Amino acid sequence: MSPERFDGIFFDLDGTLTDPFEGITGCIQHAMRGVGVPPPVQAELAWCIGPSLHESLCVLVGPSRADEALGLYRERFSRIGWRENRPYAGIADVLRGLQQQGGRLFVASSKPHVFVDRILQHFELAHFFQRTYGSELDGRFADKGELLDHALGELDFSGSNCLMIGDRSHDAVAAARHKMAFIGALYGFGSRDEYESAGYGAWAEEPGQIPGLIARA
Numbered sequence: 001m002s003p004e005r006f007d008g009i010f011f012d013l014d015g016t017l018t019d020p021f022e023g024i025t026g027c028i029q030h031a032m033r034g035v036g037v038p039p040p041v042q043a044e045l046a047w048c049i050g051p052s053l054h055e056s057l058c059v060l061v062g063p064s065r066a067d068e069a070l071g072l073y074r075e076r077f078s079r080i081g082w083r084e085n086r087p088y089a090g091i092a093d094v095l096r097g098l099q100q101q102g103g104r105l106f107v108a109s110s111k112p113h114v115f116v117d118r119i120l121q122h123f124e125l126a127h128f129f130q131r132t133y134g135s136e137l138d139g140r141f142a143d144k145g146e147l148l149d150h151a152l153g154e155l156d157f158s159g160s161n162c163l164m165i166g167d168r169s170h171d172a173v174a175a176a177r178h179k180m181a182f183i184g185a186l187y188g189f190g191s192r193d194e195y196e197s198a199g200y201g202a203w204a205e206e207p208g209q210i211p212g213l214i215a216r217a
């Protein structure tokens, strides 16, 4: 469909608009060391990019130390980690083109919205979006399905007339729960299996393929 036919087009942030590998994995290492758990190398922490961080920290350091680790993570992330991030090549052109075609663009990230907005402004992407949705620091809306529930309700949009673009299984599962169309950002941190198991078969190998996939959605 042409972009303006959707009530809203929702983009995930990490692994879809920007590559946060350096910052997220570096902050997890910092948090693990802080609670006395030797961290693996950064490449072995890439699976943590996308899902709720608290859940990943429960796996990495155990539930009893996850809250303390999350505090240490955020201390480094708010100071340094949020900037150890870069927009994917071509993503600004994609957003500009969709906006020019009348697309109503939104961000839906499980990251706290204070960081979402700071990152989008720093990389000059904020002006493409009508609204951004993220989690609260207390963990509310860290689940992508609940976040989309909140966003769709507030915007008074029908999920079946919206599109989600994200790189991980939780993006696809949340989209399916709300009967949204979905495009996988395969250049991020997920795999085709993660989209196919949620019932979707469209994915972009690079950002430049997104407009063509939206036209065929």
Ligand SMILES: [Mg+2]
Residues within 6 Å of the ligand: 012, 013, 014, 015, 016, 049, 050, 166, 167, 168, 188
């Ligand atoms: Mg993601």
